[in-house]
Amino acid sequence: MQMQGKKIVLGVTGSIAAYKAALLVRLLVKEGATVQVVMTECAKEFITPLTLSTLSGRPVLSEFFSSSSGAWNSHVDLGLWADAMIIAPATASTIGKMASGVADNLLVTTYLSMKAPVVVAPAMDLDMYAHPSTQRNLDVLRSYGNHIIEPASGELASHLSGKGRMEEPCNIVSMLKDFFFGNSALKGKKILITAGPTYEKIDPVRFIGNYSSGKMGFAIADECAKQGADVTLVAGPVSLATPHPSIKRIDVESALQMHDAAVEAFESCDAAVLSAAVADYRPAVQCDRKIKRTSENMNIELEANPDIAARLGSMKRDGQLLVGFALETNDAEQNARLKLEKKNLDFIVLNSLADKGAGFAVDTNKVTIIDKEGASSYPLKSKKDVARDVVAHLSKMLLMLLLILLPCSVQAQELNATVALNTTKIQGTNTEAFTVLKDALTEFINNHKWTEYDYEEYERIACNFTFIVDSYSDDGSFTCTLMVQATRPVFGTTYSSMLFKYEDRGIKFSYQPYDRLEFNEDNLENNLTAVIAFYSYMIIGMDMDSMGELGGADFLNKAQNIANNAQNLGDSGWRAGSSDNNRYAVIDDYMNGAMEPLRRLMYRYHRLGLDTMFKNADGGRKVITECIGMLKEAYENRPLAYITKLFTEYKQEELVNIYSNEGGEDEKKAVTEILTEINPSLSDSWNKIQNSSFR
Numbered sequence: 001m002q003m004q005g006k007k008i009v010l011g012v013t014g015s016i017a018a019y020k021a022a023l024l025v026r027l028l029v030k031e032g033a034t035v036q037v038v039m040t041e042c043a044k045e046f047i048t049p050l051t052l053s054t055l056s057g058r059p060v061l062s063e064f065f066s067s068s069s070g071a072w073n074s075h076v077d078l079g080l081w082a083d084a085m086i087i088a089p090a091t092a093s094t095i096g097k098m099a100s101g102v103a104d105n106l107l108v109t110t111y112l113s114m115k116a117p118v119v120v121a122p123a124m125d126l127d128m129y130a131h132p133s134t135q136r137n138l139d140v141l142r143s144y145g146n147h148i149i150e151p152a153s154g155e156l157a158s159h160l161s162g163k164g165r166m167e168e169p170c171n172i173v174s175m176l177k178d179f180f181f182g183n184s185a186l187k188g189k190k191i192l193i194t195a196g197p198t199y200e201k202i203d204p205v206r207f208i209g210n211y212s213s214g215k216m217g218f219a220i221a222d223e224c225a226k227q228g229a230d231v232t233l234v235a236g237p238v239s240l241a242t243p244h245p246s247i248k249r250i251d252v253e254s255a256l257q258m259h260d261a262a263v264e265a266f267e268s269c270d271a272a273v274l275s276a277a278v279a280d281y282r283p284a285v286q287c288d289r290k291i292k293r294t295s296e297n298m299n300i301e302l303e304a305n306p307d308i309a310a311r312l313g314s315m316k317r318d319g320q321l322l323v324g325f326a327l328e329t330n331d332a333e334q335n336a337r338l339k340l341e342k343k344n345l346d347f348i349v350l351n352s353l354a355d356k357g358a359g360f361a362v363d364t365n366k367v368t369i370i371d372k373e374g375a376s377s378y379p380l381k382s383k384k385d386v387a388r389d390v391v392a393h394l395s396k397m398l399l400m401l402l403l404i405l406l407p408c409s410v411q412a413q414e415l416n417a418t419v420a421l422n423t424t425k426i427q428g429t430n431t432e433a434f435t436v437l438k439d440a441l442t443e444f445i446n447n448h449k450w451t452e453y454d455y456e457e458y459e460r461i462a463c464n465f466t467f468i469v470d471s472y473s474d475d476g477s478f479t480c481t482l483m484v485q486a487t488r489p490v491f492g493t494t495y496s497s498m499l500f501k502y503e504d505r506g507i508k509f510s511y512q513p514y515d516r517l518e519f520n521e522d523n524l525e526n527n528l529t530a531v532i533a534f535y536s537y538m539i540i541g542m543d544m545d546s547m548g549e550l551g552g553a554d555f556l557n558k559a560q561n562i563a564n565n566a567q568n569l570g571d572s573g574w575r576a577g578s579s580d581n582n583r584y585a586v587i588d589d590y591m592n593g594a595m596e597p598l599r600r601l602m603y604r605y606h607r608l609g610l611d612t613m614f615k616n617a618d619g620g621r622k623v624i625t626e627c628i629g630m631l632k633e634a635y636e637n638r639p640l641a642y643i644t645k646l647f648t649e650y651k652q653e654e655l656v657n658i659y660s661n662e663g664g665e666d667e668k669k670a671v672t673e674i675l676t677e678i679n680p681s682l683s684d685s686w687n688k689i690q691n692s693s694f695r
């Protein structure tokens with residue numbers, strides 16, 4: 001285990017997401033790490049120190065002096081002791097204090113004393129997160145070398161929806177492992193780097209060149225190689241030794257040669273970093289013989305060289321990353337952004353000649369890294385340190401790609417579920433059993449191997465199972481409502497799209513603390529695990545349908561079998577007779593041949609529609625419009641099916657958003673009509689689609 005024996009300080013601050021700290025501690029401890037929790041006073045309002053000390057097996061620290069013994073809780077010692085510090089959740093206030101060094105609590109003093117890498121996982125409301133003050137503070141932390149785990153988008157405690165949700169603990173743990181404990185996202189990745197100047201030959205003894213030393217590109221190549229990447233370094237004429245033995249170096253002289261070498265290598269690469277100072281022009285004629293001085297004036301006609309970055313940008317496939325450099329003298333950020341767009345780069349490293357100590361011949365550099373999300377400015381550093389920052393940004397983006405770029409061919413996808421148990425309806429009863437049940441359910445859903453595929457943590461499907469306990473009796477029997485929902489990522493973005501959302505009422509089951517939750521497909525004994533297995537298979541199947549046309553059939557069949565075989569569990573919710581929108585009917589509808597257009601729609605909607613929409617809004621939206629046509633077809637095939645209506649319910653908000661910004665009037669009208677026909681109860685929303693065209 002990579003984290004075995006590692007010492008981690010976990011800082012917990014006062015956010016509603018503090019409850020996630022419990023799971024984070026558990027996961028870290030499970031990985032073999034020793035966890036020392038430091039919490040702010042305010043965090044105690046959200047989660048008790050007792051919970052965290054029980055889970056970590058160590059007293060939680062929050063005061064400068066121990067109230068029992070009076071001993072000093074030394075933040076200095078903690079700073080030396082730790083292998084890493086994670087602040088999760090990090091509130092806007094703590095982030096601000098960290099950025100400006102306001103050391104008025106043990107957490108911030110520990111941070112200021114920390115010698116180990118620091119990871120910050122913000123959690124706050126979307127407007128607070130987006131506020132320039134928070135963003136500036138996060139940039140400051142980045143410039144200190146701290147790693148920020150961007151919050152995810154989704155429903156927030158405020159009931160608003162947007163960016164601000166703390167990243168899920170299991171993702172934080174896997175990022176931690178990748179960043180700090182030797183499993184860099186770059187390991188085994190093929191990276192192309194161009195470096196140095198190009199020389200454009202005039203005659204056998206003269207050329208047009210520039211002052212680029214190649215140091216920046218060589219430092220990046222070195223850093224990538226150190227992190228286990230398979231590096232190809234295409235170097236212009238420089239006087240530098242290959243910095244790492246594993247680097248494959250191709251020496252070139254001219255822009256044309258660099259172009260050919262880079263194009264050939266990029267094909268099989270995961271990323272390219274283009275740091276070379278490529279000459280934009282070359283002499284139109286290159287003389288074979290030395291040009292003699294014959295007249296007072298001489299003109300050399302120049303012709304354009306290919307733009308290597310732009311060429312690679314046009315070749316770039318999904319899953320490949322392209323990084324450029326921009327050296328600017330004026331309107332630096334604006335010019336760099338133009339290059340980012342024009343050359344189809346994922347991020348660009350800007351250095352301005354106006355900055356002292358930055359640029360060509362020196363060993364230092366001062367850069368701003370700009371991507372589609374924003375810009376981060378770093379202080380003046382050695383080129384080696386700048387290389388580390390650039391490579392850290394590259395690995396972060398590669399990791400994000402891994403997290404969001406689920407395989408196109410259907411492969412292993414299992415569940416990354418959050419389980420919530422809401423016991424407010426049975427207040428006054430002893431709810432201790434539910435605390436244990438929540439953990440048991442989480443474990444059951446997330447650790448059960450639902451498919452025979454090999455899967456990675458990042459491939460898991462995000463889903464929530466919320467149980468609202470309606471009644472409970474002492475013999476351990478419950479009735480509850482289960483709200484289940486699943487999402488899948490929209491590739492290339494941080495957004496996710498709802499795959500399925502359903503409310504299942506009146507589930508009866510019984511549970512005594514520490515009962516084993518077991519599931520046997522051939523012998524359904526327990527209503528609770530059968531219900532969970534049913535939804536798990538359904539979610540996996542629907543997700544696979546969205547990854548490849550009808551790709552989820554096997555898993556949807558499993559869900560259907562459970563629904564067919566579960567009658568003897570004596571729960572009315574399984575059988576069609578009781579209601580036409582119970583779980584039995586939902587899966588039966590979905591698997592009915594008449595619903596094929598709806599199942600095919602899942603693929604077109606997500607893979608071809610949403611996934612391309614962020615690149616090409618018009619094209620993506622047109623696919624979605626076709627999908628609404630397919631929805632109508634499914635509806636007409638089977639007008640009484642509940643699943644078509646259900647689809648309109650969980651896609652309601654997304655559809656309104658898609659068409660609110662753009663779309664032709666006819667298109668909007670057609671979509672509004674279909675959706676209103678299928679689900680007239682949501683006509684207010686559908687009218688928003690149509691009306692938006694008359695703005």
Ligand code: CTP
Nearest residue numbers: 274275276278280306307308309324325326327
């Ligand atoms: N670049 C390239 N091939 C070229 C020119 C530039 O690959 N023929 C790459 C550089 O390696 C760098 C990025 O493009 O990563 C930007 O280089 P820069 O010279 O600043 O951009 P140009 O497009 O040449 O713009 P200009 O010189 O007009 O500022």
